[in-house]
Amino acid sequence: MFETLSNVFIENQLIVSFAIVGITMYIAYVISNKLTKGRIHGSAIAIIIGLLLAYIGGVTTGGEKGLSDISIFAGIGLMGGGMLRDFAIVATAFGANFDEIKKAGLNGIASLFIGVILSFIVGVAIAFAFGYSDAVSLTTIGAGTATYIVGPVTGAAIGASSEVITISIAAGLVKSILTMIGTPFIAKYIGLNNPRTAMVYGGLMGTTSGVAGGLAATDPKLVPYGAVTATFYTGLGCLMAPSILFLITRALFG
Amino acid sequence: MVIFGVALLSICMLTGIFLGEMMGLSLGIEANVGGVGIAMLMLVLIVDYLKKRDKLSKAAQDGVGFWSAMYIPIVIAMSANQNVAGALDGGPLAIITGIAVVLISWMFVPILSKSKSQTSSENITVDNDIIGGKTTNVRNIK
Numbered sequence: 001m002f003e004t005l006s007n008v009f010i011e012n013q014l015i016v017s018f019a020i021v022g023i024t025m026y027i028a029y030v031i032s033n034k035l036t037k038g039r040i041h042g043s044a045i046a047i048i049i050g051l052l053l054a055y056i057g058g059v060t061t062g063g064e065k066g067l068s069d070i071s072i073f074a075g076i077g078l079m080g081g082g083m084l085r086d087f088a089i090v091a092t093a094f095g096a097n098f099d100e101i102k103k104a105g106l107n108g109i110a111s112l113f114i115g116v117i118l119s120f121i122v123g124v125a126i127a128f129a130f131g132y133s134d135a136v137s138l139t140t141i142g143a144g145t146a147t148y149i150v151g152p153v154t155g156a157a158i159g160a161s162s163e164v165i166t167i168s169i170a171a172g173l174v175k176s177i178l179t180m181i182g183t184p185f186i187a188k189y190i191g192l193n194n195p196r197t198a199m200v201y202g203g204l205m206g207t208t209s210g211v212a213g214g215l216a217a218t219d220p221k222l223v224p225y226g227a228v229t230a231t232f233y234t235g236l237g238c239l240m241a242p243s244i245l246f247l248i249t250r251a252l253f254g
Numbered sequence: 255m256v257i258f259g260v261a262l263l264s265i266c267m268l269t270g271i272f273l274g275e276m277m278g279l280s281l282g283i284e285a286n287v288g289g290v291g292i293a294m295l296m297l298v299l300i301v302d303y304l305k306k307r308d309k310l311s312k313a314a315q316d317g318v319g320f321w322s323a324m325y326i327p328i329v330i331a332m333s334a335n336q337n338v339a340g341a342l343d344g345g346p347l348a349i350i351t352g353i354a355v356v357l358i359s360w361m362f363v364p365i366l367s368k369s370k371s372q373t374s375s376e377n378i379t380v381d382n383d384i385i386g387g388k389t390t391n392v393r394n395i396k
Binding site: 068084 | 293
């Protein structure tokens with residue numbers, strides 16, 4: 001009987017994931033209303049449950065894709081993968097106001113450049129404090145601090161060791177996860193309640209998953225504004241880190 | 255028809271991703287430069303154009319609205335896909351770097367968004383029901 005059940009699950013992966021996510025959200029919203037009296041948004045709790053499940057999945061299988069490494073939950077990988085995520089992010093633009101995007105356009109672009117450079121500097125400084133002193137390793141870790149895609153792309157381009165590339169990916173992952181969890185809690189203190197700030201936020205943080213998750217749990221109305229800038233960040237990082245930022249780092253550290 | 259909206263959304267996304275890839279190629283980098291962002295801008299402009307001319311039926315709007323409303327569940331599925339174990343295995347350097355950059359970036363948000371803001375929070379014109387979630391629950395801090 002178990003075999004039949006598991007076969008049904010495996011053959012209908014995506015449908016299983018709809019059911020699991022729906023149940024998770026139901027539980028999360030009950031926790032939100034009953035235990036926190038609505039103070040912590042249901043989506044934030046659901047994301048934290050998701051991350052916990054991802055951790056359990058990662059530890060039990062040793063894989064890299066969280067819960068979806070467990071075969072009966074593989075549909076989660078499809079539902080939460082890049083294709084549907086980007087599709088849904090584009091769809092959120094349906095509710096966005098183009099005038100708001102235009103108004104905050106310059107702030108958004110400025111925040112993109114500042115975000116990439118700021119993340120890079122923080123990464124390089126901390127890597128240096130941890131004893132790395134060669135330009136290649138420093139640049140790779142700095143790039144990983146931008147996003148977990150910029151790190152390995154840069155590392156591969158300038159010939160970093162695989163150990164350093166791994167650290168750079170992990171740093172980007174920590175950033176992304178912390179942004180997802182932390183955004184709804186910090187939003188009040190940094191004025192994150194209007195489209196302009198959301199666009200600046202997307203540009204500064206840059207991690208599409210982090211910004212997408214964080215804003216969803218803060219105020220879904222802000223999602224398109226944050227996402228529209230965040231999606232340019234990784235490209236900009238991949239452009240700047242192995243070129244100009246690497247040259248500057250090499251000039252400073254030799 | 256509902257599929258018209260979904261197809262419009264798909265065409266915007268494919269065009270955006272394609273342009274993003276081409277942009278990456280022309281800059282000589284292995285990444286999609288803002289493909290999703292371009293797609294979003296396209297969708298906003300096209301929807302605006304069609305709505306003004308009354309060419310976008312209710313059903314077609316529902317087609318886009320459905321995927322917009324699926325956004326939060328998809329993000330939750332995404333969170334369950336993250337390599338959390340990998341992030342924690344990255345050692346203290348990775349964890350400290352990740353935490354530090356988030357905290358420092360947060361501090362920069364108010365500085366960068368200051369110039370003549372605070373006016374626009376009230377006039378966001380969004381059809382709340384299509385984004386999903388109850389509006390009463392939207393703000394976590396009351």
